[in-house]
Amino acid sequence: MRPLSDQSPETLRASLAVLQERYAVLKGRGLKLDMTRGKPAPEQLDLSEGLLALPGNRDHFTEAGEDARNYGGIQGLAEVRRLFSGVLGAPPEQIAVGNNSSLALMHDCLVYALLKGVPGGAGPWSREGEIRFLCPVPGYDRHFALCETYGIIMERVPMTPDGPDMGAVEDRVRDPRVKGMWCVPQYSNPGGETYADDTVERLAGMRTGAPDFRLFWDNAYALHHLTEHRPVLRNVLEAAAAAGQPERPFVFASTSKVTLAGAGLAFFAASPANLRWYLANVGKRSIGPDKLNQLRHARFLAQEGALDRLMESHRRLLAPKFKAVTDTLERHLAGTGAARWTIPQGGYFILLEVPEGCASRVVELAAGCGLAMTPAGATHPYGRDPQDRTLRLAPSYPSLAEVEAAAEVIALCTLLAATEARIRQAR
Amino acid sequence: MRPLSDQSPETLRASLAVLQERYAVLKGRGLKLDMTRGKPAPEQLDLSEGLLALPGNRDHFTEAGEDARNYGGIQGLAEVRRLFSGVLGAPPEQIAVGNNSSLALMHDCLVYALLKGVPGGAGPWSREGEIRFLCPVPGYDRHFALCETYGIIMERVPMTPDGPDMGAVEDRVRDPRVKGMWCVPQYSNPGGETYADDTVERLAGMRTGAPDFRLFWDNAYALHHLTEHRPVLRNVLEAAAAAGQPERPFVFASTSKVTLAGAGLAFFAASPANLRWYLANVGKRSIGPDKLNQLRHARFLAQEGALDRLMESHRRLLAPKFKAVTDTLERHLAGTGAARWTIPQGGYFILLEVPEGCASRVVELAAGCGLAMTPAGATHPYGRDPQDRTLRLAPSYPSLAEVEAAAEVIALCTLLAATEARIRQAR
Numbered sequence: 001m002r003p004l005s006d007q008s009p010e011t012l013r014a015s016l017a018v019l020q021e022r023y024a025v026l027k028g029r030g031l032k033l034d035m036t037r038g039k040p041a042p043e044q045l046d047l048s049e050g051l052l053a054l055p056g057n058r059d060h061f062t063e064a065g066e067d068a069r070n071y072g073g074i075q076g077l078a079e080v081r082r083l084f085s086g087v088l089g090a091p092p093e094q095i096a097v098g099n100n101s102s103l104a105l106m107h108d109c110l111v112y113a114l115l116k117g118v119p120g121g122a123g124p125w126s127r128e129g130e131i132r133f134l135c136p137v138p139g140y141d142r143h144f145a146l147c148e149t150y151g152i153i154m155e156r157v158p159m160t161p162d163g164p165d166m167g168a169v170e171d172r173v174r175d176p177r178v179k180g181m182w183c184v185p186q187y188s189n190p191g192g193e194t195y196a197d198d199t200v201e202r203l204a205g206m207r208t209g210a211p212d213f214r215l216f217w218d219n220a221y222a223l224h225h226l227t228e229h230r231p232v233l234r235n236v237l238e239a240a241a242a243a244g245q246p247e248r249p250f251v252f253a254s255t256s257k258v259t260l261a262g263a264g265l266a267f268f269a270a271s272p273a274n275l276r277w278y279l280a281n282v283g284k285r286s287i288g289p290d291k292l293n294q295l296r297h298a299r300f301l302a303q304e305g306a307l308d309r310l311m312e313s314h315r316r317l318l319a320p321k322f323k324a325v326t327d328t329l330e331r332h333l334a335g336t337g338a339a340r341w342t343i344p345q346g347g348y349f350i351l352l353e354v355p356e357g358c359a360s361r362v363v364e365l366a367a368g369c370g371l372a373m374t375p376a377g378a379t380h381p382y383g384r385d386p387q388d389r390t391l392r393l394a395p396s397y398p399s400l401a402e403v404e405a406a407a408e409v410i411a412l413c414t415l416l417a418a419t420e421a422r423i424r425q426a427r
Numbered sequence: 428m429r430p431l432s433d434q435s436p437e438t439l440r441a442s443l444a445v446l447q448e449r450y451a452v453l454k455g456r457g458l459k460l461d462m463t464r465g466k467p468a469p470e471q472l473d474l475s476e477g478l479l480a481l482p483g484n485r486d487h488f489t490e491a492g493e494d495a496r497n498y499g500g501i502q503g504l505a506e507v508r509r510l511f512s513g514v515l516g517a518p519p520e521q522i523a524v525g526n527n528s529s530l531a532l533m534h535d536c537l538v539y540a541l542l543k544g545v546p547g548g549a550g551p552w553s554r555e556g557e558i559r560f561l562c563p564v565p566g567y568d569r570h571f572a573l574c575e576t577y578g579i580i581m582e583r584v585p586m587t588p589d590g591p592d593m594g595a596v597e598d599r600v601r602d603p604r605v606k607g608m609w610c611v612p613q614y615s616n617p618g619g620e621t622y623a624d625d626t627v628e629r630l631a632g633m634r635t636g637a638p639d640f641r642l643f644w645d646n647a648y649a650l651h652h653l654t655e656h657r658p659v660l661r662n663v664l665e666a667a668a669a670a671g672q673p674e675r676p677f678v679f680a681s682t683s684k685v686t687l688a689g690a691g692l693a694f695f696a697a698s699p700a701n702l703r704w705y706l707a708n709v710g711k712r713s714i715g716p717d718k719l720n721q722l723r724h725a726r727f728l729a730q731e732g733a734l735d736r737l738m739e740s741h742r743r744l745l746a747p748k749f750k751a752v753t754d755t756l757e758r759h760l761a762g763t764g765a766a767r768w769t770i771p772q773g774g775y776f777i778l779l780e781v782p783e784g785c786a787s788r789v790v791e792l793a794a795g796c797g798l799a800m801t802p803a804g805a806t807h808p809y810g811r812d813p814q815d816r817t818l819r820l821a822p823s824y825p826s827l828a829e830v831e832a833a834a835e836v837i838a839l840c841t842l843l844a845a846t847e848a849r850i851r852q853a854r
Contacts, residue, residue, distance in 0.1 A: 037498070045487075045496040052487065052719070053480045060472075060479065069472040069687045071464070099526045101713035108712075111538050115553065115577055126542065126553055142714075149711045150542055260496045263719035284576045285535075286528040287569075290717065292479070292690035 003337035004422045012423050019416045023365070026409055031370035033406045038189070038348035039397040040261050040314075047313050048259040054296040068291040074283045077294045080265065083301055087222050088251055089235040090269035096278055099289050102254035102266040103142055106216055109250050109268070110146055112281040113179070113214070119273045120247050121212030125179055133216075134172055134181035136164040138351060138379030138390050140189040143182040143218070147381070152179075154381035159188065163195030166202045176209035180216055186233045187221035187347030190379055190392040194346075200234035205243030215240075215249045221347040222253060223311045226319050229345050237269065246271040255297065257348065258310065265297055321395040321403045325350055328407035329414075338418035341393075350393040351379075352410070358417040359388045365413035371406050430764035431849045439850050446843045450792070453836060458797035460833045465616070465775035466824040467688050467741075474740050475686040481723040495718040501710045504721045507692065510728055514649050515678055516662040517696035523705055526716050529681035529693040530569055533643055536677050536695070537573055539708040540606070540641070546700045547674050548639030552606055560643075561599055561608035563591040565778060565806030565817050567616040570609040570645070574808070579606075581808035586615065590622030593629045603636035607643055613660045614648035614774030617806055617819040621773075627661035632670030642667075644678045648774040650738045651684060653746050656772050664696065673698040682724065684775065685737065692724055748822040748830045752777055755834035756841075765845035768820075777820040778806075779837070785844040786815045792840035798833050 004012065060068045063079045075081070076097025085092050098105045112118070114126040125131050132153040135144060139159075147154050155178070157168045163185070172178055183203070185195040195203075203215055217236050240248045247270075255264035268278055301307050326343050329352070333339045342351045354362055359376035366373050374392040377383040393410065395403045431439065487495050490506045502508070503524025512519050525532045539545070541553040552558050559580040562571060566586075574581050582605070584595045590612070599605055610630070612622040622630075630642060644663055667675045674697075682691035695705055728734050753770050756779070760766045769778045781789055786803035793800050801819040804810040820837065822830045 039498055042494060042497075045494065048496075049484060052485075053483050056480050057476060058479075067469060067472065069475075069689055070469075071466055071683070071688045073689070100717045101715075104713040111542065114542060115538065142711075145711050149708070256498070260719065261498045262496055262500070262715055263717045281576070284569075284572050286531040288528075288689055290527045290690045290720065292687065293717065293720070 001335040003335065004418055005337055007422070009423065009426045012419055012426065016416070016419045016423060019412065019419060022412055023369070023416055026369045026412060029369075031405060031409065033371045033398055033402050033409070035394050035398065035406050036372050036374050037397070038257070038394045040257055041317065041397050041399070043317050044314055044396070045260055047310055048300065051259060051263075051296050051300050054299050055292065059299070060292065060295065062291065062295060068295045071287040073288045073291050074279055074286075076289055077291060077298060079298045080294045083298065083307070084253070084267055088219070088253055088267055088269040090237055090251065094237070094269055094272060094275050096268045096275060096282070097289060097294055098266040098268065098282075100254075100256070100262060100264055100266065100293070102218065102220065102252045102256070105266050105268050106143070106218065106252055107146055108282065108285070109216070109278065110150065112277070114150060116281065118212050118214060118247070119277050128177075130177055132175065132178045134164075134169060134178060135381050136182065136188070137381070138190055138392070139182060140184060140218070141374075141378040141383070143216070144381045144383075156381060159191050159193060161193055163188075163193055163199035164203075166199055170202065170206050173206060173208040173210075173213060178208070178213065179210050180214045182216050182218065184218050184220060185236065186219060186231065187224060187344065189220065189347065190349035190351045192342045192344035192347050192349065192351065194231040194233060197234040200236055201239050201243070204236055204239035204245060204248060213248065217249045217251045219251060219253045220257070223307070224257060224348065225311065225315055225346045226322055227345045231345070237271070241271070247274055250274065257314075258307070259297060259300070263293065265294060318396055320400055321398075322350065324400060324404045325393060325395050325407040325410075328404065328411055332408075332411035333414060336415060336418070339414050348394060348396055350395065352391040352393055352414070354389050354391060354414050355418050355421050356387045356389050358414070358421050359385060359391050361417040361420070362391060362410070362413045365416055366409055369409045369413070371409045373410070428762040430762065431845055432764055434849070436850065436853045439846055439853065443843070443846045443850060446839065446846060449839055450796070450843055453796045453839060456796075458832060458836065460798045460825055460829050460836070462821050462825065462833050463799050463801050464824070465684070465821045467684055468744065468824050468826070470744050471741055471823070472687055474737055475727065478686060478690075478723050478727050481726050482719065486726070487719065487722065489718065489722060493718075495722045498714045500715045500718050501706055501713075503716055504718060504725060506725045507721045510725065510734070511680070511694055515646070515680055515694055515696040517664055517678065521664070521699060521702050522694055522696045523702060523709070524716060524721055525693040525695065525709075527683070527689060527691055527693065527720070529645065529647065529679045529683070532693050532695050533570070533645065533679055534573055535709065535712070536643070536705065537577065539704070541577060543708065545639050545641060545674070546704050555604075557604055559602065559605045561591075561596060561605060562808050563609065563615070564808065565617050565819070566609060567611060567645070568805040568810070570643070571808045583808060586618050586620060588620055590615075590620055590626035591630075593626055597629065597633050600633060600635040600637075600640060605635070605640065606637050607641045609643050609645065611645050611647060612663065613646060613658065614651060614771065616647065616774060617776035618778045619769045619771035619774050619776065621658040621660060624661040627663055628666050628670070631663055631666035631672060631675060640675060642676045644676045646678060646680045647684070649680060650734070651775065652738065652742055652773045653749055654772045658772070664698070668698070674701055677701065684741075685734070686724060686727070690720065692721060745823055747827055748825075749777065751827060751831045752820060752822050752834040752837075755831065755838055759835075759838035760841060763842060763845070766841050775821060775823055777822065779818040779820055779841070781816050781818060781841050782845050782848050783814045783816050785841070785848050786812060786818050788844040788847070789818060789837070789840045792843055793836050796836045796840070798836045800837070
């Protein structure tokens with residue numbers, strides 16, 4: 001297809017008429033599709049069906065001989081910490097297991113930092129006046145929402161294929177008001193980038209103005225490959241320790257997209273000093289996590305290789321959906337210049353970049369055909385994409401047939417919005 | 428037995444020698460007993476054995492047809508909110524269900540108040556300089572620990588058989604720095620008092636200096652009767668609404684001592700405005716609670732009367748342990764003036780008052796015989812009991828035989844410490 005930019009106003013207007021006709025047809029189909037969130041599909045949750053009847057009657061003792069039904073055990077079961085030690089890149093003694101949401105652990109770390117301060121700091125962050133976090137963009141809206149709700153100023157830094165633009169990061173962290181940074185280091189949400197070794201090492205070792213600066217290292221997609229390729233992410237805890245900054249990373253992960261999205265386990269891993277700090281605070285908040293759910297997971301994933309086999313089953317369900325989207329975009333949009341998109345090697349999202357000023361129009365058009373998309377701007381701090389061009393596609397939840405239909409809608413709406421924009425510009 | 432105070436120095440010294448001999452014998456038995464915490468016994472946890480294999484295969488849909496395995500459902504399942512509506516004294520729509528710890532919900536409400544403020548307030552409590560909470564004493568150490576960790580000044584108010592001394596409370600809440608108050612309104616921890624209707628009404632309606640004052644209403648023992656007597660606690664949400672203070676109470680409860688201590692459900696109930704506030708904040712923290720555990724509880728407690736039958740079974744296990752302690756204390760201490768103790772009608776604790784200056788000595792002596800007791804002072808803010816006379820006994824966890832042995836130790840150590848003190852005073 002010829003780029004829209006090379007087409008005459010007459011051709012564009014003719015195309016628009018055709019696209020509008022196709023849009024009317026799609027609208028008439030009365031679709032009801034949802035691509036807003038990175039939710040696992042029911043078929044994926046079925047892979048962990050075994051959890052639903054576990055641990056089973058009379059099985060409630062941990063390997064340490066403790067009764068998992070009772071209070072206590074604030075750090076979580078040793079057998080579970082061992083099982084996820086590789087994923088977290090930390091020895092079991094530097095890991096804590098929480099309930100069902102790693103976002104909650106990030107929230108709580110932020111709250112403890114605001115109200116109590118962190119090891120190596122001068123006290124509660126909330127007493128230091130204005131504080132700031134660096135936010136690679138595009139990024140994850142729920143990270144941004146935590147900063148926004150607690151009045152932490154967000155500063156954007158651009159993403160590159162190797163992770164955040166380290167020149168910009170190193171420049172900005174000299175400011176002592178910059179206390180932290182959000183990182184999704186592998187298969188980043190939503191761009192899919194995995195941080196290069198050099199990026200991880202620079203983040204781990206860079207000079208920061210704040211002595212108590214923290215990397216909020218949300219390794220949500222450590223196991224979530226979509227291809228045969230297996231990137232090896234540099235271990236941030238090791239890199240930070242080697243650089244003399246052992247307290248810098250707070251590492252988070254969860255089994256929300258491994259076992260059950262609403263009933264998985266969340267993990268925190270960090271230096272011994274950070275872990276002691278975390279446990280001291282979390283031990284005030286609660287008498288212990290749900291250890292029965294930990295035992296359930298330990299039983300379910302006990303067999304050698306069970307975790308890898310589970311993730312391979314997820315991949316077989318997810319990869320065709322991602323391919324359906326990118327193939328459809330390719331078929332309708334290649335050569336038009338109306339969009340660029342990622343072909344992710346892992347994670348849960350496809351990033352779609354449309355011409356400037358068109359993202360919210362695409363979402364609006366899609367909604368008109370019954371397709372709910374993540375709101376335009378959601379990938380940016382404060383929900384504001386200054387160029388209105390970034391869209392996040394989440395193909396995991398709908399069925400393959402629905403994903404195919406949704407991709408058709410997205411491709412058409414993108415082309416329609418881009419053609420409208422081109423016509424406006426040509427005036 | 429004659430009161431120690433009536434005994435001559437010679438008699439006291441003779442008694443001391445006998446008591447020391449008995450102490451040496453007890454010490455020689457090499458006991459290893461733990462009465463520190465209000466933990467359910469394994470037999471109590473066995474009552475909820477059915478939960479361990481629930482919800483069971485292919486059963487993961489809520490009554491609303493939602494998949495309990497996936498993300499979402501921040502308020503919790505309607506069927507669970509309905510089931511506990513009576514316990515909380517609130518309609519299901521004014522209830523939220525959290526994960527396994529009501530202490531965590533109290534913590535989070537405190538954190539949201541500190542960092543964001545509450546409905547009707549002028550902003551974050553943390554920006555108001557020094558703030559204060561009223562703490563009825565004796566009280567619950569984990570409540571006090573939350574205030575202490577976040578720098579909230581604790582002010583003691585005395586307990587009476589009808590609840591907190593309302594004269595003292597009404598006087599102190601005129602101070603606008605007083606932002607909240609801890610209340611365990613039924614079978615109070617540790618004194619066992621149930622607040623009188625008049626107390627609840629005065630708490631609900633009293634004039635407070637702070638417009639955003641909150642009652643942290645920890646109704647932990649609503650169902651935890653030890654006798655046939657069933658007190659009817661005045662509904663604080665209704666009393667507050669009737670008094671024109673609908674936003675005043677934050678009500679908390681959990682199934683930690685109903686089903687499984689480490690894997691139960693926690694509840695928050697409040698006015699519609701407070702509930703919206705809570706959900707808005709908790710919705711930033713997490714994408715939703717563990718709904719599968721909610722479904723598990725809904726299935727387990729589905730039968731009409733199941734909750735009452737379960738609590739009756741708890742009572743049958745617990746009441747003999749409480750009786751063993753109070754009978755033993757009666758047998759050894761009646762008439763000596765060495766102690767007073769409660770005969771609780773519900774809850775998890777016996778309060779033991781020893782002569783001034785003796786509580787920490789009793790704990791020390793008991794430890795010498797292999798009995799771990801709750802530290803002296805734990806029932807007071809900052810862990811400091813100025814009179815060093817209050818002890819909390821927690822007979823739920825050990826077996827009946829162990830409880831009997833522990834009660835013998837406590838009676839002996841109390842008599843020994845009181846005799847020592849009397850001899851010192853007589854000098």
